Amino acid sequence: MSEPMVESRNPATGAVIAAHRLDDVSAVKAAIARSREVQPGWAALPYRERSRLMKRVRDYVVDHADAIALVIAGNNGKTAVDALATEILPAAMAVQYYRKTGSRLLRPAKVRGGNILMFNKRSRIIRKPFGVVGIISPWNYPFAIPFSEIVMALLAGNGVVLKVASDSLAVGEALAAVFGSAGLPEGLFAYVNLPGREAGEAFVDGGVDKLFFTGSSAVGRELMAKASSRLLPLVLELGGNDAAIVRADADLDRAVGGIVWAGFSNSGQSCGGAQRILVQHSVYDDFLARLKKRVESLRIGPAYGEDADMGCMTSLRQKRAVEAQVMACLQAGAAVFARSPLDPALDAGNYMAALVLTGVKPGMPVMTEEVFGPVIAILPYSTDEEAVGIANASPYGLTASVWSRDRSRALEMASRINAGAVMINDHLMSHGLAETPWGGWGESGIGRTHAEAGFLEMTQGQVLVDDILPGVRKDIFWHPYSAGVYRGIKSIADFLYGRGILRRLAAIPRLLKIFFRYWEK
Numbered sequence: 329m330s331e332p333m334v335e336s337r338n339p340a341t342g343a344v345i346a347a348h349r350l351d352d353v354s355a356v357k358a359a360i361a362r363s364r365e366v367q368p369g370w371a372a373l374p375y376r377e378r379s380r381l382m383k384r385v386r387d388y389v390v391d392h393a394d395a396i397a398l399v400i401a402g403n404n405g406k407t408a409v410d411a412l413a414t415e416i417l418p419a420a421m422a423v424q425y426y427r428k429t430g431s432r433l434l435r436p437a438k439v440r441g442g443n444i445l446m447f448n449k450r451s452r453i454i455r456k457p458f459g460v461v462g463i464i465s466p467w468n469y470p471f472a473i474p475f476s477e478i479v480m481a482l483l484a485g486n487g488v489v490l491k492v493a494s495d496s497l498a499v500g501e502a503l504a505a506v507f508g509s510a511g512l513p514e515g516l517f518a519y520v521n522l523p524g525r526e527a528g529e530a531f532v533d534g535g536v537d538k539l540f541f542t543g544s545s546a547v548g549r550e551l552m553a554k555a556s557s558r559l560l561p562l563v564l565e566l567g568g569n570d571a572a573i574v575r576a577d578a579d580l581d582r583a584v585g586g587i588v589w590a591g592f593s594n595s596g597q598s599c600g601g602a603q604r605i606l607v608q609h610s611v612y613d614d615f616l617a618r619l620k621k622r623v624e625s626l627r628i629g630p631a632y633g634e635d636a637d638m639g640c641m642t643s644l645r646q647k648r649a650v651e652a653q654v655m656a657c658l659q660a661g662a663a664v665f666a667r668s669p670l671d672p673a674l675d676a677g678n679y680m681a682a683l684v685l686t687g688v689k690p691g692m693p694v695m696t697e698e699v700f701g702p703v704i705a706i707l708p709y710s711t712d713e714e715a716v717g718i719a720n721a722s723p724y725g726l727t728a729s730v731w732s733r734d735r736s737r738a739l740e741m742a743s744r745i746n747a748g749a750v751m752i753n754d755h756l757m758s759h760g761l762a763e764t765p766w767g768g769w770g771e772s773g774i775g776r777t778h779a780e781a782g783f784l785e786m787t788q789g790q791v792l793v794d795d796i797l798p799g800v801r802k803d804i805f806w807h808p809y810s811a812g813v814y815r816g817i818k819s820i821a822d823f824l825y826g827r828g829i830l831r832r833l834a835a836i837p838r839l840l841k842i843f844f845r846y847w848e849k
Contacts (some may be wrong), residue, residue, distance in 0.1 A: 334521070336497040339405040339678045340640045348497045351522045356489065357534040360454040362515035363460045363487030364535070367736045370516050371457050371485030375434060378483055379427045381510040385479065386423035386627035388509040389416060396502055402469050403498040405640040405678060406594045414593065415472035418760035422476045425762035426783060430483040433783050439791070439843040445820055448846075455787035457485035458561075462536035464527050466543050467642050468597040468700070469759075470496035472502060473565075477540050477777055482507075482517070484786035489518045489536065491527050493543075493641050505748055519747065519754065530553050536560070542599075544698075545724075545771045563775030563785055565659075565767055567698035568599040568726030571719035572755055573741065574615060575712070576608040582753060584618045586731070587704065590755035592626065592668075592682045595641050596650075596702035599772075600727040602755045603699060605706045606715045612708045619666065619684060619706070626668040626682050638668070640678040641701060647680050650701030653693040654683060657705075662694070663687045665706065690721070712741055725769030748772065797846060804845045816842025 332350040337343065370378070381727055389396065393416050400411035439451035461481040465474035474490055481488045492500035504519035508750045522530060528547075531539055532554045541551050548564040555562050572590070574583045590602040607615045614781050629636035641647040658664070668682035673682075682702040694705040709715045719728055728747040732738040735752060742750040748768040749758045758764045759778070767776040805817060819838035826832045 334494070334497070336403055336495075338402050339495075339644075340402075342677070344500075345402060345498045346500065349520055351520045353522070353526060353530040353534070356491075356520050356522060356527075356530040356553070358464075358535045359489050359515075359518035359520055360460050360531075360536055363518055366513045367457070367459055367485070367487035370482075370487065370513055375431050375483075378485070380608055381512060382423055382427055382479055384484060384510045385506055386420055388506055389420050389423070392506075393420075396471065396506075399498050399502045401639065403496050404467060404470055404594075405641045405642050406597075407636050410594055410639070411471075414760060414797075415469055415475075418762070419472050421760075422762040422778075423479055426476070426479050428743060429763075429780060430480070430783055433780060434484065436792075443824070445576060445824065448795055448800070450794045450796050452792050452794075454790050455484070455784070456790055457481075457787055458707055459537035460487040460489060460535070461786065462531040462534075462539045463478070463488060463490045464524075464531065464539070464541045464543070465490070465492050467493035467495040468594060468599070470499035471503065472501070472759075473542050475506075476782070478503070478507060478517070480777075480783045481786045482512070484783065486537075486796055487516045487785055489520060489531070489534075491522065492521050494521075494524055494655060497521060498590065532558060532560055538562070540777065540785075541565070545773075548773060563777060564773040565768075565775075566599070566726075566771060566773040567700075567724055568768065568772055569603055569696070569722045569724040570600060570747070570755070571604045571606060571697050571722070571745070572602040572729045573709075573715045573716075573719060573731065574605065574607045574611070575730070575732040575734070575738070577611045577733045578611070579733060579753070580611060581616055583731040584615065586623050586753070586755055588622050588626070588682075590729075590757075591704040592623075592638055592702045593756075594639055595647070595680065596682070596704075597642060597700050598756055599698070599700075600749070600756050600759055602729065603704055604695065604718070604722075605795070606709050606718055607706060608715075609708050609710055612706075616665065616686070616706060623666040623668050623682055623684055628668060628670050628679055628681065630676065638682060638702065640674075641680055643693050644678050646700060647678055647790045650680065650699060650703060652698050652730050653697060653701075654685070654703055657685055657688060657692045657694050660685055660692050661689065662692060668702075674727075690722070696722070708779045712737075714739060716744045720744075723771040726772035727756065727768070728753070729753075729756065746770070748776075748822070800846045801849060802846065804842050813842065813845070816845070 330415040333347045336345045397411040412499045490660040542565040545566040628638045665686040666684040670681040685705040727749045728745045729751045730738040765776040766778040819835040822835035
């Protein structure tokens with residue numbers, strides 16, 4: 329009997345890229361079991377050895393950058409420039425950052441004493457890998473999102489089992505080739521392919537020790553429910569409905585350029601992309617005029633072309649979902665203010681024009697939902713307080729931005745926005761900074777990936793407490809109890825925190841008496 333297979337297709341042309349073996353739940357469980365067998369030996373290796381193998385990964389990515397970019401573009405539909413700038417280059421930089429940072433984060437850390445009365449206790453925290461980490465990654469940034477998580481997990485001493493989205497199987501196999509080039513112990517890293525509806529249960533029941541998921545908020549809730557039966561720790565990076573605030577003192581050309589990029593790169597399929605654009609009244613008309621000109625100059629074309637500004641949507645299913653959200657906004661009174669040109673022949677496929685909506689109101693999908701496509705909405709506002717209020721009127725809290733020449737004022741406003749990452753005079757790009765944590769508030773998920781916080785998510789902290797007092801037989805609060813023990817322990821509180829110097833001095837004789845209890849038989 330032949331193995332079950334599934335095809336990956338180029339979303340721009342519909343052409344079959346390749347056929348891929350389809351795994352089942354038992355294959356996932358077997359992969360987790362194999363990784364668990366070899367993981368202890370991997371974790372026992374000196375960090376420098378794990379780091380050396382990750383350098384091979386970085387070198388492979390750089391040496392094969394063109395080929396990987398074409399795989400991403402051909403499987404996802406984004407432009408080759410997008411693939412190179414937002415996935416491959418950040419991946420290479422991330423390896424170098426995590427190799428250097430991980431060695432410091434994994435060192436035992438001394439804990440400062442909290443009270444002089446516990447002078448004899450010395451504490452330190454050590455970091456231990458979870459074991460086998462499961463990663464379920466999305467189709468919108470199919471290379472970069474799982475890549476950093478895999479690198480961090482391996483450097484921390486974990487095994488990894490990866491499942492990518494069914495819409496990006498060719499990229500999944502490219503990732504398997506990347507990590508296959510490192511010479512990792514056989515079975516430590518595994519790439520599996522099974523339908524998304526089966527993946528969560530397979531990973532949870534299969535016994536992973538921690539699960540990282542990037543995707544929709546709805547699926548994130550389902551995974552939390554499944555994981556609760558095992559108290560399985562999760563990191564969930566979910567959706568966004570991000571706000572960009574343009575103040576009257578902003579450099580409008582820069583703001584327009586940055587928002588067009590953040591809203592329409594990757595055909596708007598970015599959880600941290602700009603969606604709700606809030607523009608101060610006094611510059612609203614000027615901003616719209618500049619924005620219209622920029623949007624109408626966007627070039628939409630084949631993803632392989634280096635001159636195209638936008639490629640196509642990754643799937644017709646996603647295109648139809650976005651079109652339905654736009655139609656709901658229009659029926660509720662919104663209007664299309666600007667639209668990028670689109671060849672009618674392309675419109676019949678997965679391509680979609682970039683759209684700018686005005687006249688939007690609370691309750692419209694563009695204001696309350698994640699619109700995962702090339703659509704942004706422009707809203708006027710009067711005061712900074714009003715803008716922050718609108719920005720925070722969303723169940724999501726992934727990213728946001730403030731555009732202003734007054735950086736102090738912009739930073740103050742940014743600190744009041746309920747989002748995991750807020751950028752000044754930029755948007756979306758913090759995902760490419762390995763040193764900055766990535767993750768959101770509310771419906772946008774729990775936990776963090778990237779940066780030190782993300783690396784530490786790959787480990788469990790363990791505190792080791794050592795008693796350094798020589799000859800000690802017991803602690804002062806051990807059995808047997810007595811009235812004297814009670815008075816002696818109370819004297820500690822009196823000496824440290826009693827009101828008035830006389831009360832503190834009176835506690836010293838009782839304190840000395842109980843102190844010698846350390847050496848009593």
